[in-house]
Amino acid sequence: MIVKTLELDFFRNYIHAAADFSPGVNVICGENAQGKTNLLEGVAYLSSARSHRARYDRELIRFGVDYAFLKGEVSARGREFTLEAKLHRGERRQLLSNGVKLKSAAELSQVLNTILFCPEDLSLIRAGAAERRRFLDDGICQLRPRYAGALAEYRRLYEQKTRILRDWEEKPSLLDTLDDFNLRMAQVGAVLIHYRAHFIKRLSALAPPIQSNFSGGREKLELRYETVSTVSDPEAPAKILLEELMEHQQSHRRAELEARQCLSGPHKDDLTVEIDGQSARQFASQGQTRTAALSLKLACRELFREDTGEWPVLLLDDVLSELDQRRQSFVLERITGGQVFITCCEDDKKLARDGKRFQVRGGTLTE
Ligand SMILES: Nc1ncnc2c1ncn2[C@@H]1O[C@H](COP(=O)(O)OP(=O)(O)OP(=O)(O)O)[C@@H](O)[C@H]1O
Numbered sequence: 001m002i003v004k005t006l007e008l009d010f011f012r013n014y015i016h017a018a019a020d021f022s023p024g025v026n027v028i029c030g031e032n033a034q035g036k037t038n039l040l041e042g043v044a045y046l047s048s049a050r051s052h053r054a055r056y057d058r059e060l061i062r063f064g065v066d067y068a069f070l071k072g073e074v075s076a077r078g079r080e081f082t083l084e085a086k087l088h089r090g091e092r093r094q095l096l097s098n099g100v101k102l103k104s105a106a107e108l109s110q111v112l113n114t115i116l117f118c119p120e121d122l123s124l125i126r127a128g129a130a131e132r133r134r135f136l137d138d139g140i141c142q143l144r145p146r147y148a149g150a151l152a153e154y155r156r157l158y159e160q161k162t163r164i165l166r167d168w169e170e171k172p173s174l175l176d177t178l179d180d181f182n183l184r185m186a187q188v189g190a191v192l193i194h195y196r197a198h199f200i201k202r203l204s205a206l207a208p209p210i211q212s213n214f215s216g217g218r219e220k221l222e223l224r225y226e227t228v229s230t231v232s233d234p235e236a237p238a239k240i241l242l243e244e245l246m247e248h249q250q251s252h253r254r255a256e257l258e259a260r261q262c263l264s265g266p267h268k269d270d271l272t273v274e275i276d277g278q279s280a281r282q283f284a285s286q287g288q289t290r291t292a293a294l295s296l297k298l299a300c301r302e303l304f305r306e307d308t309g310e311w312p313v314l315l316l317d318d319v320l321s322e323l324d325q326r327r328q329s330f331v332l333e334r335i336t337g338g339q340v341f342i343t344c345c346e347d348d349k350k351l352a353r354d355g356k357r358f359q360v361r362g363g364t365l366t367e
């Protein structure tokens, strides 16, 4: 899939920007704080209606303005699409594909997939399980609309159950519905575990060779899925997962009522990353951490390719500046095929290959 053109109006620090991109490598150069990351964020938004660094859409609208528009022409599956996002302060956003309003963000991922790697992604290795769950959820949601639906439902159930557990002493009648919530959460939870297990299994095959190449054959990466303790095989059929989840709920029922918190379910899942048998979170060096995070993202990119038959658009924010020569050339070799956007601060001639170079200065974009 290729983002052929992009137009931004009042998006972040852009007033108006328009660009025709190369189907190969697009290098986005500029000094600090000029709008390079904002541009990648704009491309990513058209694939997911989400930003990796904004919690609310209103943060994406230019200061002092009431709306922002994004528009991209995308070529995917042999067809042409015009994707649009219209953001208004205090109103619901509108997403359109070829002029038709979309019901959900998931429909954007049916057209365009992006994989973003940015400096914050080091937290994928270093931070708590929530970051890794987010990585899994983002990846699976883009590929499997059914998962996105299940995840949204699980979150709603989780909030409602949390409310029951929080308020039951004051309002004991709330407990009448607890069993219903538990059953539904176990059913939806089983769906989440099923998808996560398969996704991790495939990542486990794709990521280690990348890490190994990256480190000149020295580093062995291993991934492992950690979920609810009663689940013996996360790849088991949903019926078995359901029983195991309900068993866990039963044994934690009392503890949940006392703690007034939801303690049972896949909302605590983790993806353990090990390098040479040691927890990467605790022991990896800075370089290993960066490499492992990048290996996960590039593995994800290959997985998307296997699934959709097309390379997702790769967005690399500030990766090269942090890597030594050998690792830089490894990244560049690894990403042939597919469209790539790379930001960089200095003019790096190496990147000039068969692609385009753009200059960003104070929210204006020139080729
Ligand atoms: N909603 C907004 N309205 C106007 N300006 C904004 C908005 N959000 C962010 N900015 C500004 O956009 C500028 C550029 O941000 P961006 O993160 O794209 O910089 P960058 O070119 O990636 O810089 P660096 O090289 O430091 O990463 C920042 O100075 C920021 O204050």
Ligand SMILES: [Mg+2]
Binding pocket: 036, 037, 038, 317, 318
């Ligand atoms: Mg930046």
